[in-house]
Amino acid sequence: MKKIIVLLSVFQLIFFSLLAQNSNIPPVDKSPMDMAYYPANYPVLKIQDKLTETLAARVVYSRPQKAGRTIFGSLVKYGEVWRLGANEATEIEFFKNVKIGGKKINKGRYTLYAIANENSWTIIVNKETDTWGSFKYDKAKDVVRTEVSVQKINMSIESLSMLFEKATSGYSLIIGWDNVKVALPITF
Amino acid sequence: MKAILLILFASVLAVSCNNEKKNSTITDEQKGDSVTIKPDNSINPFDPTDVSPMDMSYFPVDYPQLKISKGTTEPPKARIIYSRPHLGGRRLFQNLLSYNEPWRLGANEATEIDFYKDATIQGKKIKAGRYILYCIPEKEKWTIVLNNNIDSWGLHPDTSQDIARFQIPVTTTTSSLEYFTMYFKQLNAGAELVMAWDYLEARLPMSF
Numbered sequence: 001m002k003k004i005i006v007l008l009s010v011f012q013l014i015f016f017s018l019l020a021q022n023s024n025i026p027p028v029d030k031s032p033m034d035m036a037y038y039p040a041n042y043p044v045l046k047i048q049d050k051l052t053e054t055l056a057a058r059v060v061y062s063r064p065q066k067a068g069r070t071i072f073g074s075l076v077k078y079g080e081v082w083r084l085g086a087n088e089a090t091e092i093e094f095f096k097n098v099k100i101g102g103k104k105i106n107k108g109r110y111t112l113y114a115i116a117n118e119n120s121w122t123i124i125v126n127k128e129t130d131t132w133g134s135f136k137y138d139k140a141k142d143v144v145r146t147e148v149s150v151q152k153i154n155m156s157i158e159s160l161s162m163l164f165e166k167a168t169s170g171y172s173l174i175i176g177w178d179n180v181k182v183a184l185p186i187t188f
Numbered sequence: 189m190k191a192i193l194l195i196l197f198a199s200v201l202a203v204s205c206n207n208e209k210k211n212s213t214i215t216d217e218q219k220g221d222s223v224t225i226k227p228d229n230s231i232n233p234f235d236p237t238d239v240s241p242m243d244m245s246y247f248p249v250d251y252p253q254l255k256i257s258k259g260t261t262e263p264p265k266a267r268i269i270y271s272r273p274h275l276g277g278r279r280l281f282q283n284l285l286s287y288n289e290p291w292r293l294g295a296n297e298a299t300e301i302d303f304y305k306d307a308t309i310q311g312k313k314i315k316a317g318r319y320i321l322y323c324i325p326e327k328e329k330w331t332i333v334l335n336n337n338i339d340s341w342g343l344h345p346d347t348s349q350d351i352a353r354f355q356i357p358v359t360t361t362t363s364s365l366e367y368f369t370m371y372f373k374q375l376n377a378g379a380e381l382v383m384a385w386d387y388l389e390a391r392l393p394m395s396f
Contacts, residue, residue, distance in 0.1 A: 032241030
């Protein structure tokens with residue numbers, strides 16, 4: 001009898017390990033990842049031989065959806081560090097040295113966070129890369145914090161969106177979600 | 189005694205059925221019978237979402253999660269960033285790909301592999317850094333090409349910038365994967381990059 005029970009538990013173990021094996025295959029994320037370059041559309045321009053500027057920056061982020069929820073002041077709480085994305089921490093890579101908020105930043109990879117408020121956001125550039133969300137955010141690893149003003153827009157953007165735009169001096173990282181938009185100025 | 193045996197037998201059956209049901213749920217998701225993401229078809233003046241969503245995979249497996257849960261301080265060894273086209277009712281080599289023609293192993297931006305430290309693949313030393321990956325599929329084998337033309341779009345790879353080519357066998361699987369899938373799997377010594385789509389799967393082993 002004992003043998004049978006042992007045998008049966010072994011079977012059960014095998015079944016459950018098979019189950020675990022199957023779930024190793026990564027499913028498609030609910031908040032899909034995306035990337036944006038400056039110059040905008042750099043990869044396409046590169047293969048078309050139409051580049052007029054050298055590579056400056058790239059952001060890799062995941063795109064949560066509004067899905068009927070109130071975003072700012074509710075899902076994204078005012079005054080708290082927000083991961084500015086989903087899943088893997090939002091990464092910004094500078095391919096040349098830049099200045100943000102008056103501070104010189106060496107080229108390289110950084111993680112972006114934000115503290116949203118109703119009229120302004122604090123954008124945080126942090127040294128800790130290859131991490132997950134803002135769950136282990138460490139202020140000591142901040143490179144710069146800078147305030148940007150919030151612009152209300154006349155529509156509701158379903159998916160968190162980021163893109164780079166040319167500015168009078170350098171370029172800006174535009175971040176939009178729901179009915180809100182901010183621009184982070186980046187200069188050379 | 190018989191009654192106990194019967195109960196135990198029934199419990200095994202229940203477990204196996206339950207298991208089957210869970211497995212088939214996973215397979216259905218993969219098949220796209222129940223799409224796991226709600227497509228965002230709304231107007232977006234900034235940047236519309238992609239039909240083939242991007243994804244990322246690290247080695248060590250789940251490195252970012254390990255970092256926050258276990259405080260891993262050792263840097264990762266490799267990372268892949270790729271976009272995930274889906275079958276959408278099509279069959280891989282009937283409608284989508286052709287044998288002996290370069291395939292971008294993804295969609296949109298070229299599939300990128302980043303080695304945080306030097307790697308060895310099929311005895312060849314690969315220096316730490318970013319590369320793009322593409323594939324030349326054949327019926328029995330795939331040639332995986334490591335190329336220097338980073339930050340480019342996946343179409344029309346510039347073969348003059350090839351760094352190395354690796355031939356690996358391709359095997360068939362029992363169930364079809366709806367979305368093209370790449371991920372690192374831990375091996376005893378190093379890792380393998382698993383590439384799977386539809387009924388096909390290929391694995392590129394590497395060590396660090």
